[in-house]
Amino acid sequence: MRAINNPNKACMNISIEKKIFSEAVYKVARFAERKSSTLPALSSILILAGDDGIKMRATNLETGIDLKLEGICMSEGVVAIPATLLQQIAGSLVGEGKITLEHSGDVISLTSGTSKSAIKTVPYDDFPSIPFPENPKKNILLPGVLLRTLFSSIAACASPSTIRPELASLYFAVEGGLLTVVATDSFRLAEKKVPLSNKGIQGTFLIPAKNALEIAQALPDGDVTISFDEHQCAFVSSQGMIVSRLTSAAYPDYRQIIPKDSIVEAVVLRKDFETALKRTTIFADSFQKVSLSFDPKRKHLVLFAKNSDIGESSESLSAQILGSDLNLSFNHRFLSTVFSLTTSESISLTAAGIGRPIIIKGVGDNSLLYLISPMNQ
Amino acid sequence: MLVLQIFRNKRIIESTMDKGNPRELWEYMLTQVELSISSANFNTWFRSSFVVKIGEDGVVYIGVPSQFFKDWYLKKFHTLLLKIIRDVSYEFRNIEYMIVKDERRKPMKETVSAGRGALELPLHEFYINKSDNLNPRYTFDTFVVGSFNDLAYSAAQVAIQRPGITYNPLFIYGDTGRGKTHLVQAIGNQYKKQYPGRKVYYLTSEKFVVDYTDAVQAGTANRFKDKYRQYDLLIMDDVQFLSKKDKTQEELFHLFNALHDTNKQIIFSSDRAPVAIPDIAERLKGRFSSGMAVDISEPDPESRMVIVRKKAALHGVILSDDVVEYVATTLTGSIRELEGMVNSIVCHAQVKGLAPDIAEVRQSLRSFTRPQKSISVKNVVGRVAEFYGINEESIYEKTRRREVVRPRQVIMYLLREDFRISYPSIGTKLGGRDHTTVIHSCEKIKREIVVDTSLAKEIQNIRSLLV
Numbered sequence: 001m002r003a004i005n006n007p008n009k010a011c012m013n014i015s016i017e018k019k020i021f022s023e024a025v026y027k028v029a030r031f032a033e034r035k036s037s038t039l040p041a042l043s044s045i046l047i048l049a050g051d052d053g054i055k056m057r058a059t060n061l062e063t064g065i066d067l068k069l070e071g072i073c074m075s076e077g078v079v080a081i082p083a084t085l086l087q088q089i090a091g092s093l094v095g096e097g098k099i100t101l102e103h104s105g106d107v108i109s110l111t112s113g114t115s116k117s118a119i120k121t122v123p124y125d126d127f128p129s130i131p132f133p134e135n136p137k138k139n140i141l142l143p144g145v146l147l148r149t150l151f152s153s154i155a156a157c158a159s160p161s162t163i164r165p166e167l168a169s170l171y172f173a174v175e176g177g178l179l180t181v182v183a184t185d186s187f188r189l190a191e192k193k194v195p196l197s198n199k200g201i202q203g204t205f206l207i208p209a210k211n212a213l214e215i216a217q218a219l220p221d222g223d224v225t226i227s228f229d230e231h232q233c234a235f236v237s238s239q240g241m242i243v244s245r246l247t248s249a250a251y252p253d254y255r256q257i258i259p260k261d262s263i264v265e266a267v268v269l270r271k272d273f274e275t276a277l278k279r280t281t282i283f284a285d286s287f288q289k290v291s292l293s294f295d296p297k298r299k300h301l302v303l304f305a306k307n308s309d310i311g312e313s314s315e316s317l318s319a320q321i322l323g324s325d326l327n328l329s330f331n332h333r334f335l336s337t338v339f340s341l342t343t344s345e346s347i348s349l350t351a352a353g354i355g356r357p358i359i360i361k362g363v364g365d366n367s368l369l370y371l372i373s374p375m376n377q
Numbered sequence: 378m379l380v381l382q383i384f385r386n387k388r389i390i391e392s393t394m395d396k397g398n399p400r401e402l403w404e405y406m407l408t409q410v411e412l413s414i415s416s417a418n419f420n421t422w423f424r425s426s427f428v429v430k431i432g433e434d435g436v437v438y439i440g441v442p443s444q445f446f447k448d449w450y451l452k453k454f455h456t457l458l459l460k461i462i463r464d465v466s467y468e469f470r471n472i473e474y475m476i477v478k479d480e481r482r483k484p485m486k487e488t489v490s491a492g493r494g495a496l497e498l499p500l501h502e503f504y505i506n507k508s509d510n511l512n513p514r515y516t517f518d519t520f521v522v523g524s525f526n527d528l529a530y531s532a533a534q535v536a537i538q539r540p541g542i543t544y545n546p547l548f549i550y551g552d553t554g555r556g557k558t559h560l561v562q563a564i565g566n567q568y569k570k571q572y573p574g575r576k577v578y579y580l581t582s583e584k585f586v587v588d589y590t591d592a593v594q595a596g597t598a599n600r601f602k603d604k605y606r607q608y609d610l611l612i613m614d615d616v617q618f619l620s621k622k623d624k625t626q627e628e629l630f631h632l633f634n635a636l637h638d639t640n641k642q643i644i645f646s647s648d649r650a651p652v653a654i655p656d657i658a659e660r661l662k663g664r665f666s667s668g669m670a671v672d673i674s675e676p677d678p679e680s681r682m683v684i685v686r687k688k689a690a691l692h693g694v695i696l697s698d699d700v701v702e703y704v705a706t707t708l709t710g711s712i713r714e715l716e717g718m719v720n721s722i723v724c725h726a727q728v729k730g731l732a733p734d735i736a737e738v739r740q741s742l743r744s745f746t747r748p749q750k751s752i753s754v755k756n757v758v759g760r761v762a763e764f765y766g767i768n769e770e771s772i773y774e775k776t777r778r779r780e781v782v783r784p785r786q787v788i789m790y791l792l793r794e795d796f797r798i799s800y801p802s803i804g805t806k807l808g809g810r811d812h813t814t815v816i817h818s819c820e821k822i823k824r825e826i827v828v829d830t831s832l833a834k835e836i837q838n839i840r841s842l843l844v
Contacts, residue, residue: 131444
């Protein structure tokens with residue numbers, strides 16, 4: 001029926017390298033709606049062949065992607081195919097060569113090498129348009145690689161619950177040629193600063209952390225322009241565009257919780273700390289508690305964990321410690337997050353006292369600030 | 378058929394719908410839209426939208442969750458929706474779409490304006506420093522001194538200035554809700570501030586008992602001893618709960634000696650004087666009163682007014698003098714109840730944005746004052762009869778069956794003890810009995826309660842039913 005309605009779009013015929021096709025499907029499919037209850041078009045990938053080349057689109061109304069593909073377009077057209085099905089097919093493609101997609105009626109036939117399969121298509125009339133920010137006056141330019149690591153490392157610190165949408169989001173603040181990205185789940189907070197090439201832009205926005213993780217998987221390595229307005233942001237690169245809804249809420253003034261004074265500071269080798277933490281963690285109790293003792297006299301940082309069912313373990317690291325004695329307990333998962341946030345060889349821990357948060361930084365890495373609230377002892 | 382139904386629907390809705398009400402308008406639009414598009418489409422696009430407002434100029438504002446929706450509405454549903462609202466009334470000229478926040482995101486702004494970081498906010502009120510167990514909320518700044526507690530207050534100050542020497546131990550007692558815990562914790566907090574290097578520990582006697590039994594069970598009694606002996610100031614709240622716990626008392630006795638000999642300050646609190654605590658070893662009693670035992674009596678009206686004013690001011694609400702006086706004189710309970718009342722006034726004030734006047738306070742206090750005990754004899758009889766599972770009528774009869782006699786005596790006892798009804802009138806109300814019978818019954822129960830714990834428990838249960 002669709003074919004009769006749109007006779008000029010009916011007979012799409014394109015040919016794409018298998019590898020490009022698979023990668024594109026892998027990237028795009030994660031943006032499709034996974035719940036089956038909604039519109040069938042939302043759980044589909046839309047393939048467009050037109051004047052500006054071949055494109056794949058998918059959206060779950062939270063995020064959306066519009067990806068350009070290299071390929072040969074023999075004849076123009078539009079078709080929507082269930083994403084999961086396409087994902088399975090893409091996963092089964094092996095070797096070099098091309099895949100040809102040919103659309104006729106409500107069936108599309110995929111030919112690759114000797115295999116040929118026909119898939120029933122989904123009506124694409126219902127497929128929504130991917131919204132670009134309405135008046136994207138604000139643009140920032142960043143390398144995709146950097147953005148990807150930023151997203152995937154920081155997003156882990158955001159709150160997994162959506163009860164407070166602002167805490168389930170990453171906070172982006174652009175000011176004075178510096179991009180600050182913050183995430184907190186109210187137990188710990190990560191702040192990362194990145195210098196920008198284009199100065200003079202100001203603005204803040206909140207992107208849902210869940211969306212950021214998905215976007216991180218699909219970002220290309222090259223330069224990416226981030227455009228944003230009040231409700232929407234877009235990541236535009238030469239290979240296409242990814243959009244996400246923004247959280248419209250006020251972000252708490254997180255700077256107030258960062259302690260300004262300190263009573264003890266320790267610097268340890270990352271390698272030592274990582275292995276010691278890994279070993280001590282085995283003995284952590286059900287609250288995942290690991291305690292840190294600062295011993296400035298003996299220049300030791302002692303990690304201690306005790307589980308009444310298993311036993312206990314303590315490990316002292318030689319460290320450079322300045323200040324007074326202090327003992328604080330933390331959730332070990334929060335402690336180990338720092339290793340994914342910085343690549344520095346040494347790590348500095350600055351404590352402001354009992355019951356107050358500890359600040360962890362990479363030595364020589366001024367971009368990161370990581371803060372953890374201690375557990376009650 | 379379908380068409381007919383639409384017509385009918387429309388006519389009904391048009392005749393009853395309030396066109397100016399955004400909710401009703403949206404409901405009507407939904408019924409119309411649902412007929413025109415597929416249900417998957419409807420569920421996807423219309424579930425989370427609503428009419429925000431209807432403008433003066435005939436523009437209907439529809440709130441949608443995101444840009445996706447806005448674009449799609451404009452592209453796909455605009456003509457349909459426009460047609461629907463035009464059918465309702467020609468006053469509606471146009472539809473505009475706006476992206477609105479989720480309802481539940483709105484209140485977040487308030488926490489931000491509170492001026493504190495979100496991280497520390499939840500901790501602040503309830504935060505207890507685990508190394509000394511003290512609640513930082515209790516300080517001398519918030520402690521109201523009046524004639525009822527100035528002796529306790531000065532004793533506390535002396536104990537802080539010359540810890541372990543002048544008044545050791547300091548024993549503070551008074552009825553519940555008089556501010557004992559506040560005072561002893563304030564001492565701890567002040568001590569901590571004044572002597573930064575020294576160790577303070579606050580605990581309730583109940584915690585001490587639990588700690589001790591745990592330590593004995595785990596075979597770490599020595600560690601337990603060491604733990605408590607290291608403190609420079611030990612504060613134990615509610616020591617009256619140590620009664621009958623002989624082993625723990627012994628342990629406390631040794632701990633007391635160890636701390637006292639090394640001139641470490643000890644502070645106790647209790648709801649009664651040391652000598653009046655039942656079932657506690659004599660040697661411990663003697664030690665409790667060996668230092669300084671001061672009581673906190675009932676606050677006088679002036680102090681109560683100061684307390685009310687101070688508590689309200691803490692929450693940033695300034696109450697007028699007549700309101701303060703009214704609250705302080707009406708509630709004759711503990712300071713804790715006073716505080717609860719102030720909290721409810723503060724809550725009112727925060728909701729309304731201004732401090733309540735005397736009339737409003739009187740109104741809200743009405744719910745706060747305790748209901749008068751207006752319980753009839755018949756009611757008591759009914760409850761007790763029900764409790765014992767016997768027929769209510771049999772109470773009034775002349776029968777002397779065992780299962781009836783006991784409940785009857787209990788009823789008499791309760792009417793006399795709790796409701797202060799005279800012996801003769803109890804007699805007449807319970808089927809014309811002589812007042813000497815009633816006296817005998819009451820005395821009997823009174824005697825038996827002392828030895829028979831199960832009876833005492835029964836009566837306790839009945840009392841809770843009668844409240």
